[in-house]
Amino acid sequence: MIGVFSYLVFFATTASILAIAVLGLNLQWGNTGLFNGGVVAFFGAGAYGTLILGGTAQAGHLGGFGLFYPLALLGGMAAAGLMAWIVGLLTLRLRHDYLAIATFGVAVAFENLMRNAEWLAGGAKGVRGFERPLRAALGDGFIYNLFFFVVVLLILIATYMFLERLVASPFGRLLRAIREDEEAARSLGKNPARIRLMAFVTGSVILGLAGGLYGTFYAFVSPQDVLPTLTFQIWAMLIVGGAGNNRGAIFGAFLIWGAWTLSGWALSRFAPVDVQLYTGSVQFILIGSVIVGMLMWRPQGFLPERLVVSQRGKPQQMQQGE
Amino acid sequence: MSIVKTMGATAALAFGMSVLAGAAQAQDCTTKIGAVLPTSVDWGRPIAETAQFAVDQVNAAGGAAGCEIEMVLRDTQVDPKVGVDAAKALVDLEGVNVLLGAVSSGVSMPILTSVTVPSGVLQMSCCSSSTAFTGLATEGKTGGLWYRTFATTGVQSAVGAKVAADQGYKSVAVLYKNDDWGQDMARLIAADFAAVGVEVTASVAINDGQPSYRAEVTEAVTSQPDAIYLALYPAEGTAAVREWLSLGGTQNMILANSLKSDEFRDNVGLQYLGSALGTDTASPRSESADAFRAAYQERFASEPNGPGLANSYDAAMIVLLAMEAAGKDASGADVAAAIARVTDPDGTPVSADTAGFTAAKEVLASGGNVMFQGATGNVRFDANGDVSAPAVIWSFSDAGTEEVEFMSLNDVDAFMASLK
Numbered sequence: 001m002i003g004v005f006s007y008l009v010f011f012a013t014t015a016s017i018l019a020i021a022v023l024g025l026n027l028q029w030g031n032t033g034l035f036n037g038g039v040v041a042f043f044g045a046g047a048y049g050t051l052i053l054g055g056t057a058q059a060g061h062l063g064g065f066g067l068f069y070p071l072a073l074l075g076g077m078a079a080a081g082l083m084a085w086i087v088g089l090l091t092l093r094l095r096h097d098y099l100a101i102a103t104f105g106v107a108v109a110f111e112n113l114m115r116n117a118e119w120l121a122g123g124a125k126g127v128r129g130f131e132r133p134l135r136a137a138l139g140d141g142f143i144y145n146l147f148f149f150v151v152v153l154l155i156l157i158a159t160y161m162f163l164e165r166l167v168a169s170p171f172g173r174l175l176r177a178i179r180e181d182e183e184a185a186r187s188l189g190k191n192p193a194r195i196r197l198m199a200f201v202t203g204s205v206i207l208g209l210a211g212g213l214y215g216t217f218y219a220f221v222s223p224q225d226v227l228p229t230l231t232f233q234i235w236a237m238l239i240v241g242g243a244g245n246n247r248g249a250i251f252g253a254f255l256i257w258g259a260w261t262l263s264g265w266a267l268s269r270f271a272p273v274d275v276q277l278y279t280g281s282v283q284f285i286l287i288g289s290v291i292v293g294m295l296m297w298r299p300q301g302f303l304p305e306r307l308v309v310s311q312r313g314k315p316q317q318m319q320q321g322e
Numbered sequence: 323m324s325i326v327k328t329m330g331a332t333a334a335l336a337f338g339m340s341v342l343a344g345a346a347q348a349q350d351c352t353t354k355i356g357a358v359l360p361t362s363v364d365w366g367r368p369i370a371e372t373a374q375f376a377v378d379q380v381n382a383a384g385g386a387a388g389c390e391i392e393m394v395l396r397d398t399q400v401d402p403k404v405g406v407d408a409a410k411a412l413v414d415l416e417g418v419n420v421l422l423g424a425v426s427s428g429v430s431m432p433i434l435t436s437v438t439v440p441s442g443v444l445q446m447s448c449c450s451s452s453t454a455f456t457g458l459a460t461e462g463k464t465g466g467l468w469y470r471t472f473a474t475t476g477v478q479s480a481v482g483a484k485v486a487a488d489q490g491y492k493s494v495a496v497l498y499k500n501d502d503w504g505q506d507m508a509r510l511i512a513a514d515f516a517a518v519g520v521e522v523t524a525s526v527a528i529n530d531g532q533p534s535y536r537a538e539v540t541e542a543v544t545s546q547p548d549a550i551y552l553a554l555y556p557a558e559g560t561a562a563v564r565e566w567l568s569l570g571g572t573q574n575m576i577l578a579n580s581l582k583s584d585e586f587r588d589n590v591g592l593q594y595l596g597s598a599l600g601t602d603t604a605s606p607r608s609e610s611a612d613a614f615r616a617a618y619q620e621r622f623a624s625e626p627n628g629p630g631l632a633n634s635y636d637a638a639m640i641v642l643l644a645m646e647a648a649g650k651d652a653s654g655a656d657v658a659a660a661i662a663r664v665t666d667p668d669g670t671p672v673s674a675d676t677a678g679f680t681a682a683k684e685v686l687a688s689g690g691n692v693m694f695q696g697a698t699g700n701v702r703f704d705a706n707g708d709v710s711a712p713a714v715i716w717s718f719s720d721a722g723t724e725e726v727e728f729m730s731l732n733d734v735d736a737f738m739a740s741l742k
Contacts, residue, residue, distance in 0.1 A: 007411055010410045140439070218406065268397075280362025280363075281361075
């Protein structure tokens with residue numbers, strides 16, 4: 001029984017970390033309409049930044065600064081934000097699929113940089129030698145995992161509350177205005193370029209936060225962690241959960257990651273022995289079918305965006321900035 | 323939605339059936355071992371099949387430590403978080419204390435740091451080659467729970483340098499797979515070539531899955547080497563070699579063991595591979611290795627050619643022998659400690675098949691130690707869980723591959739010492 005509980009804690013930790021990433025993407029795509037096809041680059045910047053800043057010294061590459069953990073995590077987020085700011089300045093004039101292709105290219109470039117620049121982050125071997133915070137006090141076992149889960153969950157809740165307030169604020173409404181009709185927003189004296197950049201950087205910092213937690217959880221990151229698959233997975237979570245709805249984003253993360261792991265477990269457990277070898281491929285088909293099915297029958301996601309019409313009788317913050 | 327419902331119903335049905343099946347087998351004793359391997363990748367599936375093959379042989383000998391062995395196999399999809407989750411599920415839900423896997427170092431490493439070491443589970447990888455594991459073990463962070471049967475890249479590169487020296491090549495260009503293994507190989511082979519006085523004219527990284535390698539190959543061709551060293555996998559190796567030959571590159575090739583595959587030979591064409599010499603950790607000198615080869619052919623109707631097959635077999639077999647040696651209800655650490663008893667150079671030699679396992683049982687039961695003579699030779703681990711092994715130089719032939727020269731473990735050690 002303790003085994004099941006221990007596994008569920010582990011599962012929920014990974015799912016919560018992914019949920020934070022989906023929330024970051026939701027700010028960019030769901031609320032602002034920015035098609036970020038390079039999610040993994042910002043996620044990776046957070047992970048690499050955190051481990052390099054917080055790790056022990058390693059021969060052959062940058063690192064070993066051994067910063068106090070929260071500072072290392074903030075540093076990872078800053079790295080993601082800085083990269084988003086530069087990328088944003090260069091690419092945010094692009095729209096829709098052009099932006100997607102440009103950001104996807106950034107992600108591939110990021111992976112290749114990490115794979116080849118051995119002096120920077122160990123190349124294909126990745127960054128190791130990171131001591132998980134408070135490990136000395138809590139040991140390595142279940143208690144530590146439970147503690148880490150609680151921390152991740154609190155960060156997830158804090159991120160959710162921050163974003164809920166943000167999108168309910170006049171700024172959030174401005175994001176949606178830009179998403180729906182940029183010309184109209186401009187005609188009201190708003191500066192869409194600046195606002196788009198702000199949303200892009202904020203979302204990327206949240207992605208970097210998720211990446212930092214991910215690297216901390218495994219105490220390791222390598223170029224294999226920043227392959228385009230992760231971008232696809234996070235997008236699938238957002239689409240299935242419901243773009244534009246923060247609860248949908250969290251729900252989607254848990255649902256897709258749950259389906260991903262549960263199908264692997266169920267197939268290994270229940271499939272006949274001669275099919276066992278093919279369960280990996282079968283799993284891909286199952287997951288793909290679920291996503292295609294969602295797009296066909298419920299393209300708005302399980303928890304679609306709640307459209308808020310600004311009118312009298314709505315909560316007060318809806319009225320401000322009119 | 324209907325797909326989700328159907329899936330739920332199928333899962334529920336399957337669950338019900340398994341409960342029935344579980345009840346029927348309740349009096350038998352079964353020990354589970356875990357395997358996390360990339361079965362959704364073409365070259366990963368045979369690695370898993372070979373591990374299962376070893377388990378079947380052991381079950382034919384009555385299982386290990388008095389129980390039948392069930393290998394629970396999970397796919398990693400070569401995705402670290404999927405592999406880590408699968409490993410955690412195997413440890414927590416299936417209760418395994420022995421884990422085979424993974425293949426990629428980038429997957430094995432997070433499993434080691436976040437699952438097996440914290441849970442005290444033995445992890446034995448067939449194929450992870452990164453030198454980062456040696457570093458981790460040196461720092462004492464693997465807790466003696468990490469082993470791998472993939473001989474350190476040092477043996478491969480040393481023998482590659484020996485081939486170049488023996489053939490009288492003065493200059494060599496290197497093409498390497500751009501991952502942790504390939505980068506290690508490129509670095510080591512450059513040092514070893516330098517030690518035997520061979521000049522490296524170009525060292526070019528080959529990324530996976532590119533439609534063309536013309537730019538990379540051109541860079542190597544224009545450096546006009548006497549020979550080319552290839553540390554690549556079959557798919558990219560085939561593409562790169564085709565371009566290499568079509569650009570007029572020499573047919574003098576030195577191949578890492580990853581290209582010891584029928585796929586590579588057939589797709590490039592045997593007529594172009596007459597001057598190609600490969601290196602591998604040694605196989606097939608002892609009777610046991612012949613036994614493995616024969617049994618493998620009987621089971622799969624093909625030669626055990628392909629990256630990691632022999633390593634995967636040995637990984638599974640050594641773990642099972644160690645479980646036998648550690649006895650019933652042993653912890654992961656107990657099994658890890660027992661590995662020394664089944665790879666003891668002074669122990670009774672046992673072959674790599676059902677009969678060998680039966681013989682090993684008797685020796686271990688009477689308190690003796692055994693020396694497992696595996697598909698990759700007499701496997702011997704050092705304190706970091708790394709394996710050193712005898713080596714073989716091979717070439718392609720009509721039937722597959724044939725041995726050109728065999729180097730015993732002592733030869734290999736002596737040659738590697740001479741390079742320092």
